Amino acid sequence: MNSYEDEFRNYLKENGLKFTPERQLILKGVFSLHKHFDIDQLWEKLHRKDRRLSRATIYRTLPLLVECNLIQETLRCQGRVQYEHIFGHEHHDHLVCLKCGKIIESREERIEKLQEEICKRYHFKAVEHRLGIRGYCQKCQNKMKGT
Amino acid sequence: MNSYEDEFRNYLKENGLKFTPERQLILKGVFSLHKHFDIDQLWEKLHRKDRRLSRATIYRTLPLLVECNLIQETLRCQGRVQYEHIFGHEHHDHLVCLKCGKIIESREERIEKLQEEICKRYHFKAVEHRLGIRGYCQKCQNKMKGT
DNA sequence: TTTGTAATTGAGATACAATCTCAATTATAC
């Protein structure tokens, strides 16, 4: 099995793009962050290592990582796009707490199956799918009761 | 059964808010549009009837309509929030064609059930959920083959 | 009907994420 760096290198080569130090830095940064992150969090982390690194480069690189299936957009949170790396992970759905922002991940095989069924029904060729449930996590529910 | 205007009036009254001509205009506009729309489409339509109507008022009113369950956000399309009215409609999922923008609506009772199950599993109190599938509709698939 | 008051409005200013521009730089193939 290839490493994520190999994956990225191959993707770039196939598309006549270059593997630059900036792209390498961003790639490593993405996989060193625990799961969900937005562009600013990533920039803040990487900017410490390379003061020159521009936000624009991150904005330009992340779509490439999406394109070669190393990361994906998840839910939008407070107007910002959130990403997570998916290389070596299975697809899963998200439950987002509206109060504390906690994200619960859940995989439900039966839902995946039903989605495929729906696509077949409409002769729809799915590229990507996202199930997001917004509400309140157990802790926040308890807090709200307590008030 | 109440009309959507009654629903809105009740909601406003309960919250000490006013039923203004602008809000009435926006409400009617929303329900006269066929399903999915974004704020600009709505403004363009309403601006013709009332040249004074400000975008800000629409931006301020739509969250009220969401709050009282007359409309809901659907998928984000090209960076814009899309809305649809749901008064008198059942919840449904969306299949969005990445090429032509066509939106297919689908309701699948079994998925709804499974979602409830997941929420129970995590003691999560859902407020809202959205399932979006992005890909290519049948027509666009055929077009792409043809090329 | 009149009045008091708090909510609402429009217009423009503002905030902010995301994108674009362009000269300077650099990775890659030969």
Added chain:
DNA sequence: GTATAATTGAGATTGTATCTCAATTACAAA
């Protein structure tokens, strides 16, 4: 090494969404 097309950073720009504030208005109570 050299040629060349891709890439970069910094700042400008775009475009959605939000905020500000003085003027206006809906609505409840008199």
